[in-house]
Amino acid sequence: MLAEESTGSLAPIELRDGVVRMLDQTLLPAEVRYIETAAWRDVEVAIRRLAVRGAPLIGIAAAYALALAARAGDDVAAAARALAATRPTAVNLHWALDRMLAAAGRGGGLEAEARRIHQEQIEADLRMGEAGAAFIADGDTLLTHCNTGALATGGIGTALGAVTTAHRQGKRLRVFVDETRPLLQGARLTAWELAREGIAHDIIVDAAAAGMIARGRIRSVFVGADRIAANGDVANKVGTYALALAAQAHAVPFYVVAPVSTIDPATRSGSDIDIEERSGEEVLSLASNRVAPESSSALNPAFDVTPAALLTAIVTEQGVLRAPFAGAIAGVTRPAAVAR
Secondary structure, eight states, X not given: OEEEOOSOSOOSEEEETTEEEEEOTXXXXXXXXXXXXXXXXXXXXXXXXXSSOSHHHHHHHHHHHHHHHHHHTOOHHHHHHHHHTSOSSOHHHHHHHHHHHHHHXXXXXXXXXXXXXXXXXXXXXXXXXXXXXXTOOTTOEEEEOSOOBHHHHSSSBSHHHHHHHHHHTTOOOEEEEEOOTTTTHIIIIIHHHHHHHTOOEEEEOGGGHHHHHHTTOOSEEEEOOSEEETTSOEEEETTHHHHHHHHHHTTOOEEEEOOGGGEETTOOSGGGSOOOBOOTHHHHEETTEEOSOTTOOOOOBOEEEEOGGGOSXXXXXXXXXXXXXXXXXXXXXXXXXXXX
């Protein structure tokens, strides 16, 4: 069921009276509309088609979906397997599902556990925001890629949460926002969030970023992550690796802001990360209109891997991690996730 909403407080997901309410991010910024459902399979579809997106928010959505499955008397383990298959790269999804299944095994209430996961993310975002804002000075110009704000986490965001925190501290900022092709999460979502917050920003095409770094227009780069390996390699929205290379070449700090739940100690390095391949139609079409010749095909990797050697720091809710990352990560991570 779809429910019209006016732009008020931003709540990308919540659970009310046995109904999950999700902001349909595919319609932004033109339309603010919520999906309301009591069926866990509707949440599965929403995750798959990117109505709900962002690694932490995907985990929260999956947790709420399992709460719906339990309420309906459905097979929770089967629901978890179906949800796990929606987005293979984002480890928060699997982390949340493992946590919910563990709660079910203890006989715990799944709705209460899902709410805890959501609340903990909100609190983690605030801590990451404060830690990340410490690296942002008054008058800075920043570059960000994809979307890492409230829309991606259900809190204030990860990388964009640090920017928002710095702005609320009174620091004057300007943010350059990569369009983030092919689905324009930067132009559609990040710019929308920055506009709502009153933060000065410019949208740039992805290919312009390296040149702007080279010309000294950008003081630092802030990105999120979908999975961080045990050695510090980072899987994030495709295009992140190129930004990290440009930043290193011109001595520009490159910060990854992500919760500890995004770190997967069971993944040894970036070469072990499963990179999601999405439909080529996302590349071949723009606003549902095909822009390439009918005979053309397209490859559409949704993520790439940035080696740990290119990172200045990883900002988490448990502190700022620096090289050597393997040791720093081992100090904050939970025990390895349940095998999947």
